[in-house]
Amino acid sequence: MLEIKNLHVKLEEEDKQILKGVDLTVEAGKVHAIMGPNGSGKSTLSYVLSGRDGYEVTAGSATLDGEDLLEQEPEERAAAGLFLAFQYPVEIPGVGNMTFLRTAVNAQRKARGEEEMSAADFLKLVRAKAKDLKIDADMLKRPVNTGFSGGEKKRNEILQMAMLEPKMCILDETDSGLDVDAMKLVSEGVNALRDENRAFLVITHYQRLLNHIKPDVVHIMANGRIVKTGGPELALEVEENGYADILAEVA
Ligand code: ADP
Numbered sequence: 215m216l217e218i219k220n221l222h223v224k225l226e227e228e229d230k231q232i233l234k235g236v237d238l239t240v241e242a243g244k245v246h247a248i249m250g251p252n253g254s255g256k257s258t259l260s261y262v263l264s265g266r267d268g269y270e271v272t273a274g275s276a277t278l279d280g281e282d283l284l285e286q287e288p289e290e291r292a293a294a295g296l297f298l299a300f301q302y303p304v305e306i307p308g309v310g311n312m313t314f315l316r317t318a319v320n321a322q323r324k325a326r327g328e329e330e331m332s333a334a335d336f337l338k339l340v341r342a343k344a345k346d347l348k349i350d351a352d353m354l355k356r357p358v359n360t361g362f363s364g365g366e367k368k369r370n371e372i373l374q375m376a377m378l379e380p381k382m383c384i385l386d387e388t389d390s391g392l393d394v395d396a397m398k399l400v401s402e403g404v405n406a407l408r409d410e411n412r413a414f415l416v417i418t419h420y421q422r423l424l425n426h427i428k429p430d431v432v433h434i435m436a437n438g439r440i441v442k443t444g445g446p447e448l449a450l451e452v453e454e455n456g457y458a459d460i461l462a463e464v465a
C-alpha cells in the first residue's frame with residue numbers, strides 16, 4: 215500500500231539533510247511501528263508523506279497504491295486515503311470541531327465522487343464515535359483543539375481518523391501525553407479500525423503503546439534511516455535495553 219524508496223529529504227531553508235535514504239513498505243492490513251531516538255526523523259517522515267511545507271525531497275519516492283504521493287497537494291493525499299495524526303495537534307480557534315469534521319468528511323466524500331453525508335447522518339455518526347472515545351458533546355462544540363488538554367487533543371485526532379476512515383493511517387507519537395486510561399481508549403479506537411484494506415504506521419518512542427496496538431512489523435529509525443526491522447520482539451528489546459545496543463550493533 216505504502217511504498218517508500220530511498221527517500222532523502224532536507225530542510226528547505228537550511229542545508230540540513232534529515233532523511234538519508236528511507237526504505238519502507240507497508241502492506242494493506244498490516245500495522246508497522248517505527249521507533250527510534252528523538253531527532254531521528256520520524257516526524258519529518260510523517261510530515262513529508264502528508265505534504266507539509268518546508269521540506270525538499272532530494273531523492274527517492276513515496277507511493278500510495280502505486281500513485282506518486284510526493285507530487286500531490288496535501289488535500290489530494292488526504293482524498294487518496296492518507297491520514298496523519300499529529301504529534302502536536304494544532305489549535306484552530308474560530309473553527310468549531312464539529313464543523314471541521316463535517317467539512318473534512320464531505321470534502322473527502324466529494325473527492326471520491328460520493329454524495330455529501332446528510333446533517334442527521336453525520337450527527338449520529340460523530341456522536342457515536344465521540345462516545346467511544348469518551349469525547350463529550352462540549353468538546354465537539356468547542357473550536358478545534360482549542361484549550362483541549364494534551365490527552366483530549368490526541369483523542370480528537372483519533373476521532374478525526376475514525377470519521378474519515380482513511381486507508382493509510384499514520385500516528386505520530388499519539389501515546390505521548392496520554393495517561394493509561396486514555397491510551398487504552400485511543401488504542402481501542404485504532405484497533406476498531408484495523409482491517410485487511412487499511413494499514414497503519416504507528417510512530418512511538420515507547421514500547422507501551424505496542425502492548426495495546428499489536429504491530430506486525432517493528433522498524434528502528436536512527437539518523438534519518440531505518441536501521442533495523444523485526445517483529446514485535448524488537449520493541450521489547452528496545453524497552454529492555456534502550457536504543458544504544460541496537461545502534462552500536464548497526465554502526
Ligand atoms: P523525531 O520525530 O524522530 O524526534 P524529527 O523528525 O522531529 O525527529 O527531527 C529530525 C531532525 O530534524 C532533528 O534533528 C530536528 O531538530 C531536525 N528538524 C526537523 N524539522 C526541523 C526544522 N523545521 N528546522 C530545524 N530543524 C528541524
Ligand code: MG
Binds near residue numbers: 252253257
Ligand atoms: Mg521527537
Ligand code: MG
Binds near residue numbers: 258386
Ligand atoms: Mg517526532
